[in-house]
Amino acid sequence: xxxxxxxxxxxxxxxxxxxLADKGxxxxxxxxxxxxxxxxxxxIQRFGEHDAILRKMARxxxxxTTSWQGGTLALSRRDxxxxxxxxxxxx
Numbered sequence: 001x002x003x004x005x006x007x008x009x010x011x012x013x014x015x016x017x018x019x020l021a022d023k024g025x026x027x028x029x030x031x032x033x034x035x036x037x038x039x040x041x042x043x044i045q046r047f048g049e050h051d052a053i054l055r056k057m058a059r060x061x062x063x064x065t066t067s068w069q070g071g072t073l074a075l076s077r078r079d080x081x082x083x084x085x086x087x088x089x090x091x
Contacts, residue, residue, distance in 0.1 A: 007036055012043070013060060016053050025054070 015035045019027045029050055033040045047053050 007038060009046070009056075012036060012038075012046070013053070013057050016057055020054075020057070029053070 012032070016027075016032045019031045019035060023031060027050075029040045029043045032053070033043050043053070047056060
């Protein structure tokens with residue numbers, strides 16, 4: 001019987017983004033696993049290799065941008081800029 005997930009995919013991807021910011025694209029799965037107190041093997045089971053995590057992070061960013069654009073296309077240019085700034089501040 002598989003063990004339940006104790007860390008969400010979103011948490012893993014957030015940790016991977018932090019490690020990417022700290023170490024650049026040459027980060028390792030061990031770096032991400034260490035930040036999360038998970039084993040490297042668990043990450044490989046869930047995501048595959050290093051490149052798969054990078055692709056998943058990119059996909060999430062594209063989805064977030066697309067979602068953001070869908071909600072702001074009807075706004076004026078000035079309102080879009082304020083909306084973007086608010087998002088940057090709240091990060």
